[in-house]
Amino acid sequence: MAEVYTDMLQDRTGRKREVVVDKVNEDGSMERLKPDQTLHEANIQDDDTFSVSPEATAGAIHPQLREEALARAKNQIIAYAQAHPGFKVSANAHQAPTEYLLNFQAPSFAPPRAPGENPQPIDNHEVFLVLPGAFPMQAPQAFWQTLIFHPNIHSETGLVCLGALGDRYRPGLDFGKLCQLLIDIASYQNYALEEGYNQEAQIWAISPEGQIAIELRGGESAIRKELHQLAVRQKKPHILMRSIGVG
Structure with missing residues (x-):
């Protein structure tokens, strides 16, 4: 089972950060999943790969996150x-x-x-x-x-x-x-x-x-x-x- 580290989904004040989930297709392209969809509705299969990232917010880049990304x-x-x-x-x-x-x-x-x-x-x-x-x-x-x-x-x-x-x-x-x-x-x-x-x-x-x-x-x-x-x-x-x- 995949683990999710909740501290990475919080901002520096401890508030939860919104995340986005993308299905990674075989050709490398991304397909954004809708939050109100079920796995069946999104046609998710057992071997599918996903990318989970914090939702981008203008002017909200934490220096530590930037250093880690660099x-x-x-x-x-x-x-x-x-x-x-x-x-x-x-x-x-x-x-x-x-x-x-x-x-x-x-x-x-x-x-x-x-x-x-x-x-x-x-x-x-x-x-x-x-x-x-x-x-x-x-x-x-x-x-x-x-x-x-x-x-x-x-x-x-x-x-x-x-x-x-x-x-x-x-x-x-x-x-x-x-x-x-x-x-x-x-x-x-x-x-x-x-x-x-x-x-x-x-x-x-x-x-x-x-x-x-x-x-x-x-x-x-x-x-x-x-x-x-x-x-x-x-x-x-x-x-x-x-x-x-x-x-």
Whole structure:
């Protein structure tokens, strides 16, 4: 049976803090559970995974909670680096860093050298990761430092769209997953074509030439990905019928 430590669900005056519960889906996305739903109504199964976090309240970040969250993020980033040779990490502090430089290799593309030319293949990346003053209630931000040509990375500022990890951020974010997400973004294993961070890269990525180039470097076809996701969304329970031949 899972244990809940009630002191972690209280503020510094001893008052109870509201919590939110998210069901963690197989693809890593979160699904917020309604407090008035029963487990049956929420379709909860025995092996489901959940994330329980204090509800975010503006201006209510306790210094100790922030320090603990910063330390936890550091430990998760270091653990990821230790498990993935070639992933290098430097930080602005030893105990509870708020800024990181992440260096890694992944097959990707830099902008074309001239208009009309193809994007240039690259492999080396550096990302600046920032944990803002409102962390852990506010999501981290990532900025690409090396040149990259990607629809979800701003061409001038290098700001990265973190997708579900950013839009549906929870204070319990696993920073090991964030590190892997950055690699997947760089290598075009994870990208969205509806984000307008770099329109030129967006147009190229959806073009036949772009799709071929992405797949040749080990990336994922956005068209096949969209078709697969559409099939999953439309998938419904069905009865398997045996075909009977006549004649």
